[in-house]
Amino acid sequence: MDETTAGTPLIDEPALPGFPAAPVMSQASPYRVLARKYRPRTFDDLIGQEAMVRTLSNAFETGRIPQAWMLTGVRGVGKTTTARILARGLNYQKADGSGAPTIHMPEPGIHCESIMESRHVDVLEMDAASHTGIDDVRQIIDGIRYSPVSARYKVYIIDEVHMLSEKAFNAFLKTLEEPPPHAKFIFATTEIRKVPVTILSRCQRFDLRRIEADKLVAHLGRICDAEGVTADQDALAAIARAAEGSARDSLSLLDQAISHGAGIVRADTVRDMLGLADRALVIDLFEAVMRGDVPAAFAGLRSQYDSGADPGVILSDLASFSHVVTRLKLIPDAAKDPALSEAERQRGMEFAQRLSVRTLSRTWQILLKGIPEVQSSNRPVAAAEMVLVRLAYAADLPTPDEALRILKEGAAPVSGNGSPTPPPTSSGPATSGNMALATSQARPQRRPEPAGAAPAVRLRRFEDVVAMAGEKRDIVLKAALERDVRLVRFEEGRIELSLAEGGSRTIANDLARALQLWTGERWMVALSSEEGEPTLRDQAVAAERERKEGAASHPLVQAVLAKFPGAQIVNVVERAEKGDGVDAETEILGEADALTAHEAEADDDLE
Structure with missing residues (x-):
């Protein structure tokens, strides 16, 4: 728990637009980290959880308030903070005694400060990680019978509820299903799968989402303005990426970056602090690998490693950039993502125009398998170099149509030891204009056919x-x-x-x-x-229909059809006969559905 103690004095809170008001501490007060100083105090201060806020707002307005909530999500997205704000909204009451459960709290109520500071007598918080037994739950069950002392509801907030023992969960079941009308439960957990379904079925569940990178960057920017700190946009984007959707992690990293840069947050200081690789250098490394330039790729890797970047992080950044290029190729609107730097946006679009999805997918797969190898190796730089070698030579693999062309023209040239000749590489500067994802430069020679070989089957149509x-x-x-x-x-x-x-x-x-x-x-x-x-069957049906239509227009067939009403053309046979000096002609024969005994006589008349 990172709550303030009951004895900490609070001064007036300035209203800062766009994020929660922060208590102004006196000079005698100890320093408060940003994660606590700018902790949300109302539902309006929560970022990235609009769906949950809308559901709670409608529930409070219609009076459909459940007896228990289950809040789940990754660390730092605001589960405990949301639980306190929810307890504050349930017990919101103004100084004149008016008020009702609401999510709109324009001014602090008589219970708000003590609830947010975790010192209200009717809002009890318990950390299930350190209170896992049935005796701890039994104390809650014994005390729930009594009405709240001053608030509207007695609220029990149980953090990391998945840590409770099986017996403790079973002891909760009856009380959780039919609690007294004055009691409410709020559970928070990062491991929702470890919570029994019997508990989940008695709660209203909210999955708190990871906060999107652009919203985190905007939030960090507002806090930097409030703190009077100068921060680069690229630096804030790097912090947001490292936080992986956690507001608390991003604020902790920002706090560390402010101290590291002596009040100025720059991209290079953040990279040094986190051991990250320079994004521009990562892009240069990506370009060298895609061009098949192994010496340049090795030099780029060694340069970043000497600057303090971890080899595993370098490969992770390569994989991240390959994902960015893939998104830019398939979704051009992805270039509007504010989390992308200008270099990533411009050069990523250039790569997206030159590289195929097949190449990008192959790059992703190789990096995905290579990163764990680097992380588990006792020689991470050597392991990272071998991954780059695989990437460089995979970039020169032919596409299926190119491979087919090589197979048709003959075998590729081989070296003296019988292995295929490796593709030539360039050691020149890495420029996007000379990128090549092609086959060997040498034209393959046709393989001579062995003497006496059987003629190959030729399929021309x-x-x-x-x-x-x-x-x-x-x-x-x-x-x-x-x-x-x-x-x-x-x-x-x-x-x-x-x-x-x-x-x-x-x-x-x-x-x-x-x-x-x-x-x-x-x-x-x-x-x-x-x-x-058209399919061959459709072509055959169409040809048969044309033959029947042609036969039906023949005078002989028309005479037969007129002589025998209801007769149909069943089949048409083309028969060629040669006469003296006369070209072969086509005799069209029709078959009737019903032939009478006068068929022979009708044939004689027709002749």
Whole structure:
């Protein structure tokens, strides 16, 4: 608990817009850290918890006040502070005796000061971390029968409630379900999963959210103005990132930064204090790695390490920046995030235009696996360098379409020991203009075919692929290709297709495996968002319809249909016959649904 003692004198509190009023201490009073000096005192002072405040406001206005609340969230988001403000709102009463439960407290009531200082006789606070047994709960149960001394409600605030023993929880059940009308319970915990569901079902639960970085930066800026401290925006953004959504942590870090910088908070002093890497240097390191420039990447890592940055933190910042670039690529409006520095915003947009999502995702995965290796290694710098090597060489890996082109043209050149020749790297300065995420600079040579090798299967059309499926007796795949596939683009080694309604998305992988098995070569089969051609089945149906329409317009068929009312064209067969000096002609034969005994005579008449 970090509450003030009952004997601490309080002077008038100046009204500072935008954040809670802070008590002005006399020169004889001890120094109060910022986390206590600017602790919220009303619901209006809470930042980032608008949903909870709105729910409580409606509950108080309609008189729907439950008997217990459960406040949960990470450390420093304001659980205990919210519990005290809630107790103050329940017992709000003006000096003239008027007042009712409310969240609007424009002026201090007769119980407000003592409640906020945790010295009111009817608002009892208990730390469950040090009072875990059933005897501590039994004292609460015994005292709850008595009415409050001066307040409207007797409020019990139990912090870290998940620390109570199983017997203590069970002892609470009956009292918590049917407490006296004058008693209210407020529980706070960081481990909501450890609280029994029998307790949760008797409480109204509020999940306090992490405070967003931009709101924390604005809050820290207002406090710096109130304290007369000069602070850089980048420094406050670094503190907000390090606090990870905790208001108390951010104020503690700000307090430390003010002392570290002798009243001036700058970005470099905050980095030195927290052991962080310079964001601009992190971006330079990211650029060197993406360019495949290992010497420059090693030099950048060593420079930051010599300046006091931890290798694990450097890689974490690299991962954070790769996430920023990915967001900028997929969500351009992310550039408006006030938590981003100007360098992150401008250079991040440049990277987002040049790098593919595939490359950024691969970078994230490598860093995500490399950071724990660095943190657990007894040689963190060496481990970090090896992670950078993996990143640099992964940046030069070919994309699937480039790999397919290499496979079609032949094998990549190999070194003398049989291993692939590594891609050339540049040791020049890191500039965004010469970034390369490509394959080896040398053009691969076609691999000579061994003498006497069997000729490869050549599939020049999509219809050849379907026919091959029929030859290989893969009936399921053949039917799916005819029914569910719309061809977008076809060339040897690569097929792009789209799916008809109801088609399976696994058909691309199934077809690629089948083609490799049939031809002995790797095929690239990809799904496309383009419409594509009609399916083979739709094409066959359309062709059959055209043949029937053409047959129906033939004079011979029209005469047959007129002779036999109700007859239908069932099938159309094209038959070519050669005559002396005469081109082959098409005879259209129709079949009628009902033929009478006069069919032969009608045929003679028609002849």
